[in-house]
Amino acid sequence: MSNHVLVINAGSSSLKYSLIDATTGEAAASGLAERIGEDEGRLVHRGPDGETSTEKAIPSHEDALRRVIDAFESHGPALSEVDIAAVGHRVVHGGAKFGVPALIDDALIAEVEELVPLAPLHNPANLEGIRVARQLFPDLPQVAVFDTAFHQTLPEHAYTYAVPAAWQEQGIRRYGFHGTSHAFVSHEAARLLGRDPAEVNVIVLHLGNGCSISAVQGGRSVETSMGLTPLEGLVMGTRSGDLDPAIPAYVHRELGLSVDEIDYALNHDSGLKGLSGHNDFRELTRLRAAGDERAALAFDVYCHRIRKYVGAYYAVLGTVDAIVFTAGVGEHSPDARATSLAGLNRLGITIDPTRNAASARTISPDDAEVAVLVIPTNEEWQIARETITVLRS
Numbered sequence: 001m002s003n004h005v006l007v008i009n010a011g012s013s014s015l016k017y018s019l020i021d022a023t024t025g026e027a028a029a030s031g032l033a034e035r036i037g038e039d040e041g042r043l044v045h046r047g048p049d050g051e052t053s054t055e056k057a058i059p060s061h062e063d064a065l066r067r068v069i070d071a072f073e074s075h076g077p078a079l080s081e082v083d084i085a086a087v088g089h090r091v092v093h094g095g096a097k098f099g100v101p102a103l104i105d106d107a108l109i110a111e112v113e114e115l116v117p118l119a120p121l122h123n124p125a126n127l128e129g130i131r132v133a134r135q136l137f138p139d140l141p142q143v144a145v146f147d148t149a150f151h152q153t154l155p156e157h158a159y160t161y162a163v164p165a166a167w168q169e170q171g172i173r174r175y176g177f178h179g180t181s182h183a184f185v186s187h188e189a190a191r192l193l194g195r196d197p198a199e200v201n202v203i204v205l206h207l208g209n210g211c212s213i214s215a216v217q218g219g220r221s222v223e224t225s226m227g228l229t230p231l232e233g234l235v236m237g238t239r240s241g242d243l244d245p246a247i248p249a250y251v252h253r254e255l256g257l258s259v260d261e262i263d264y265a266l267n268h269d270s271g272l273k274g275l276s277g278h279n280d281f282r283e284l285t286r287l288r289a290a291g292d293e294r295a296a297l298a299f300d301v302y303c304h305r306i307r308k309y310v311g312a313y314y315a316v317l318g319t320v321d322a323i324v325f326t327a328g329v330g331e332h333s334p335d336a337r338a339t340s341l342a343g344l345n346r347l348g349i350t351i352d353p354t355r356n357a358a359s360a361r362t363i364s365p366d367d368a369e370v371a372v373l374v375i376p377t378n379e380e381w382q383i384a385r386e387t388i389t390v391l392r393s
């Protein structure tokens with residue numbers, strides 16, 4: 001059987017794709033259709049001839065996928081000549097229903113539709129990607145890989161919020177996100193340590209535009225910082241992360257903001273952006289170095305929150321073999337890594353400054369009790385692998 005998977009990540013106005021060999025992780029091609037539904041769209045395709053970019057309106061997700069197929073035909077590799085095993089879709093919210101990836105059929109689509117209230121922006125876009133892929137690749141099996149699935153192993157005491165029973169009956173609990181990344185990176189960490197994933201405890205810090213931390217015990221997620229939605233936990237590019245749950249009601253009463261306005265502000269105008277005016281960590285780093293006080297405070301709040309969570313998750317796990325940094329900030333910001341873990345020597349956590357500055361794979365000293373690692377995430381590869389696993393099962 002072929003091991004090539006076309007991985008699709010459909011957002012509300014974008015469609016990312018990769019053609020991946022699930023065995024090696026090698027991408028034969030990848031790309032992004034963006035600004036779908038806007039006046040000017042763009043398709044970037046990276047194939048055997050390098051990168052090509054075309055600007056032209058992309059009215060719908062269906063047009064986007066048709067353009068992607070054309071790009072494969074024009075710039076390679078021609079899809080008609082690749083033996084594709086399946087299409088693997090990223091789906092953000094799988095609720096409590098999906099702890100593993102699943103073959104897509106009409107019943108699964110109906111179940112994912114029922115979860116739309118939990119992810120009103122993401123799940124409809126993911127479903128649209130599934131709809132057009134089924135239409136344009138009717139002969140290929142399609143698999144849904146859920147961002148929440150890896151965290152379905154959280155024990156009940158970790159996923160339950162102390163809220164009224166009637167709320168809990170509505171499905172209000174911690175689900176957690178970035179699961180594909182946490183799964184990939186924690187598995188890679190065990191591999192790097194030369195140990196069986198079932199024997200190691202890892203804290204994973206996924207620090208991208210969205211940020212989350214997880215405690216992975218013997219290969220299973222037992223705690224994670226994102227909750228019912230991706231808003232909870234660490235400080236992110238534009239999301240607040242944790243706050244006093246009384247704040248939304250206070251802001252509603254005192255500032256007159258509506259529920260939707262508050263929801264928008266906490267998701268899009270908070271985090272690093274709310275603190276400094278900038279959500280891009282590179283820009284924040286530049287401004288901080290130039291003496292900008294708001295950027296310096298934003299950086300400190302961001303790192304302080306991480307340190308607090310590392311301490312908490314250390315307590316959850318009891319023993320920690322490795323702490324792993326991944327995603328844009330985690331992979332590329334020595335300052336954020338060093339500041340977040342500063343002063344934790346008593347926990348066996350130390351960073352070697354030279355290794356950290358070079359973003360080496362291992363940034364702790366050789367004799368450190370806890371290995372501190374920098375591992376690039378690869379969600380597309382993980383989706384491809386899980387897609388093949390579903391086909392074989």
Ligand code: ADP
Pocket residue numbers: 207208209210237279280281282283285327328329332333
């Ligand atoms: P996403 O969550 O969208 O996948 P990424 O994992 O690409 O995001 O992370 C994006 C974040 O990583 C941005 O804040 C970006 O500024 C930051 N980043 C990327 N490269 C660097 C770098 N060299 N130094 C510091 N931050 C970086």
